[in-house]
Amino acid sequence: MKKHMLSLVVLTFMTIASVKAQSGLLHFGLKAGANLGKIDGEGYKSGFNLGYHIGGFAQVNFHKGFGVQGELVFSSATVKTTSDFSEIYQLDNLNDANDKKIKMNYLSVPILANIPLGTNRIKLQLGPQFSALVSDKNVFEGVDDAFNGGDVSGVAGLWIQLPIVNISARYIVGFTDVRGKLADQDNWKNQSIQLGVGVTL
Template sequence: MKFKLSAFVLFLFLAQASMAQFSIGLKAGANIIKIDGKSFNDEFKYGYHLGGFANIGIGGRFSIQPEVLFNQYQTKTDSSFNHIYQNALSGATDVKLNYLSIPLLLNYKLGSLLSLQAGPMFSVLMDHNKNLLQNGEDAFKKGDFSMLGGAQISLGKIKLNGRYVVGLNNINDIDNKDKWKSQGFQLSLGLGL
């Protein structure tokens, strides 16, 4: 009986979802990010992101926008990095972090052109500088959890996004001497298909 009830609820959900407004698209843009922590320069560096998105209407002015993005963050270590972490390589100042990110945003339409967006972003570290530490340890944790907030302008199939990103996790995987967190902005151009 539970199986039949579950199947019926699933059927109702899928029927409702199929009647909802649904669209997909591609996007690309710039990341203007810094890593906070006394081991890193206090400056924003440019990276990029690219990927795809879907927009699922859930009624009224609300929709859900899941995305899958390749995100690249760049930063520089501060001169104090070698003093804090004795096993660090001298001269390893430029750091690139490549993430596979999945933002899950709630959109609220203010009008036909403008939507406000907010939601979490889950990121998995795909690649990073392996030469940051002499002993081959990983300097960065394998994942990050962030919150996003911003706006989207829809001009037909063209979508312009501006978002603020704040990392909530400490991504330092060496020790607890210094907390490393990301923050910054994402600017992107999307095209609905």
């Protein structure tokens, strides 16, 4: 998965660089902000938990403000299990799995369409996101590979482009089951809200 992610990043930015050479409509930037995450699945608490994200982006603007934006983002969020997690998944002698905080660190590549909403300053962003888990997956003692190493998600949000500064807000919902070898029941799907501020170079 990580090799595929690297290939995707290289291909995306080679394509963007080619467009830049032809059109000169390329913009780079940096961004950072809050990451509110949770896992939608039995045994996990339903509330969002605070984390952070940081990364960079490249925009290609086409006709009348419509464009494509690729990003490389490191995001970190904490998810929390319920007090009966070990009973739900029949984990004998694994009481440390109950009421446990788990830090989830992902390296993500969103590829988004930028759609202007009446003005080039405000854009609707839609597209897929491909993520690789970069933190240690052995989060429960005695259980290997509790989480899958990759995730495919859908992204929807808004991008506000001010002079130099940009503001973003987006909702990310996982399409794939991130549950690894821990159990043979239920699906675990990531959900997150990202609020960010950045600079456009």
